[in-house]
Structures are given as C-alpha cells and as structure tokens.
Amino acid sequence: MNTIWIVEDHAAFRRTLERVLNAETGLQCTRDFDSCEKLLAALAHDDAPHLILLDVGLPGMSGLAGIRFIKERAPKTLIVILTVFEDDDKVFQAVCAGASGYLLKTSSVTEITQAVRDALAGGSPMTSRIARRVLDMFTKFAPKHSDYGLSEREKEILQLMTTGLIKKEIADRLTLSVHTVDTYLRRIYEKLEVNTRTGAVAKALKEGLV
C-alpha cells in the first residue's frame, strides 16, 4: 500500500483529491495539510509517506522552498507538484529541488490519479508543455562543447589548472619540467585566445572543454 500526503490550501479540492485517491486500490491518503509549515512539522516526528502531492503557491512558506526541506528530511519521498503556474522560473526551481512530477491544477482527478501511479512506478508525469520547458532549460544549461583544437596533453594540463594547481605542481604531477608546462600554457592561451590562466580556466569550465 502506497501512502500519500496532500498539501493544498483549498479545502474542497483537497478533500476531493483525498476521496478519489482513497477510492483507488493500492493508494492511501493518510494525511493532509493546508500549509507547508504543518507538513514539515509532521515530517519531523512521523514516518514520511511514499509520495507528497504539493501545491506550490501556498500562503506562507512557498511550496518551492518546501521541496528542499522535504528532500532533506525524506529524500526517498516522491514529490509531485500541483500548480496553476507554468512559468520557467517555477518549473526550473521545482526541478532543481528534486520534484518528480509537475501537474497543472487544470488536470482532471483521473489524470492526477494516473500521475500518482506513474510517479510511484518510477516515472515523472508532466504535461508535454512543461516537458518542453524542461528540455529547453536543459539545452540552455548543457555545456557547449566548443572545440578549439586542443591536443589531449593540452586538455590534461588545462584540466589540472581548473583544480587550482600552480605550474610547479602541474609539472610535478605529470613529471615534467616547469618549462614544458610553460610551453603548453602558451599554446593553450593561444588556442583559447586568452592571456591569463584565469581566463583559460574560466573558458574551459564555461564551455565544457574539460
């Protein structure tokens, strides 16, 4: 039996959800809250449920902030967001904080029930519009993987630079002379079109060269 908690300030909607979920075999809604604070209080001394249906856009503590707390105290508990918002920032924050599903409140109770089952079965239910948002953010944040024609050895040295080592340390690490490291740095600077190690490291990390 999978236990579910609901956090939702709209009393009528909350009760409807509860009733519908309890009518399902294998699902049991054991607790419900009208604020995130109360949920956190309950988490402090009771066992966490398998899944939490969480309204973001609650009065008081933002549901978004709540996700982090939940994930800290009960990392295994699945969190399915229930919201009227569909904007990038909200979605982004929820996803980063570790939500496992993202539903719109306009969804039917059938859809919500199905989503709960999906999430429990290892899926991440979300509308395709929200999925698009997530994918867009992904491509935006993914490293660019530019190519400056660095050789393997050059990349190796660049990588060591990004760990904060100084020339001498790099030389020792690779059993080379500092002069040799010097030579590589020049070439790296030339290829990356920078003239300081800081610039090189910044470029390497920003563009995923290492």
Place this chain on the structure above:
Amino acid sequence: MNTIWIVEDHAAFRRTLERVLNAETGLQCTRDFDSCEKLLAALAHDDAPHLILLDVGLPGMSGLAGIRFIKERAPKTLIVILTVFEDDDKVFQAVCAGASGYLLKTSSVTEITQAVRDALAGGSPMTSRIARRVLDMFTKFAPKHSDYGLSEREKEILQLMTTGLIKKEIADRLTLSVHTVDTYLRRIYEKLEVNTRTGAVAKALKEGLV
C-alpha cells in the same frame, strides 16, 4: 498544414506511420527516408519540414549525431525521437542536441500521432519514465549553489575574475584601488578555502557561485 518527414529504416513501420499521419487532418507526411544520410542530403536543397520523426539506432550515421546536423541546418524544425532505447546516455545526448520529444517504439500509432500534435503545439511529448530520466539528469547537472557566505561585493569581484580580468582591471571597473581589490581577494580566498585566483574561479564556476 504541417509537414512531416520520417526517418526510419524499417520499411513496413515507416509506411504505416506515413499512412496514419496522412489520414490526419492538418498533418502531411511529405518525405520519408531509410537513413539519416539521405535525410541530410534532402535537407541540403529542399525546404525543411515542420517536424521530423527520427529513429535513433539506424544503420550508418547514428540518429543522435543526425540531430545536431538537423538543428544546424534547420533550427526551427522540431525533432521527435522514436526509439527502442531508454538508457540515460541516449536520452541525454538527444536532449542536449535539441530533440523536442522522445517516444518509445512500443507506442501505438495513436500515441505517436498525438505526440506529433503535441510537439507541433509547443509541447515535448515523452513517456513519464523518460521524463524521470531527464529530471534526474537535471538535478545532477544543476549548479550546486553552495553558500560560502560571500558578501555581494565579494561576489561581484569574483564574477569579474571569472571573466579573466586582472586586479588592476577589476579595480578600474569598480573604481576602486587595487589595494581594496587585494583585500577582497584575501577574504574570498579565505571563504572559499583556496589560495590562488585560479582555484577561486574554478570553485565559483563549478559550484555556481556567480
């Protein structure tokens, strides 16, 4: 009328898809290919379609590699992946390359048709299992946002460091004395537990401090 191209090496499946999509109002499957190479050749001289249904796991050029080419030549064309694979690496690469949907071949033709409509309407259809994969990757790659208690001014200077500026330039940029910048750098080094600008920049970029 939305135009669709299909890239799929299994001839029978390709024809079925084509027939089903053409039976839909508003959709028209104008071309079909049994390899990625042929698709790219067609893209070179013909107008790109609105959407491409792409099989990854084709003989010859990988469909995955094909995505990048398609996105280069026709950035606006939506790409919906059709695959038997569900492993992290494939999904990750497809998502990074800019796919707008990710379907399993076990989907019914009705589901595929619906997915095509979803994608054209601005969504990113995918199964909830795949969505979970994407979300997991997202949390894995998202900046950690560690907090070292840096002040605003310190962050500002750290940020300027990540652009490759030297002390003097930072001082000029903020109309400060180099000595003041020195003082900040000390504090930043102390807080980040590093002792070179390279280390500071690396830590800042790796942990999303800026």
Place this chain on the structure above:
DNA sequence: TGAAAGCCCGCATGCTCATGTGGCTGAGCA
C-alpha cells in the same frame, strides 16, 4: 553603546606568471 561585519585604502616582500628567445625528438604527411 559597543562589538561585529561590510566596505574601503595603503605599503612591502618574495613568489609566480606570461612571454620573449632558443633548442631537440619522433610521428605523420606530402
């Protein structure tokens, strides 16, 4: 009302860096 913390400035010292110049080897290509 006094301590703490953020912001700002100064100087000196020794270390590290960037960059100029030069050289040697071996692999691969034309």
Place this chain on the structure above:
DNA sequence: TGCTCAGCCACATGAGCATGCGGGCTTTCA
C-alpha cells in the same frame, strides 16, 4: 625528402600575484 606539429626542455625578464602588516568609515543588531 623536407615539412609541420605535438611533445619536451631551457633561461631571462618585467609584470602580476599572495600575503604580511597597518589604518579608517559606516551600518546593524544585541
């Protein structure tokens, strides 16, 4: 055969760096 290019080494010099010390002024909060 001669060329380029990656990899390695060397030395010198001026600029830039980290870090030691010192000071001041304001805001915040207990």
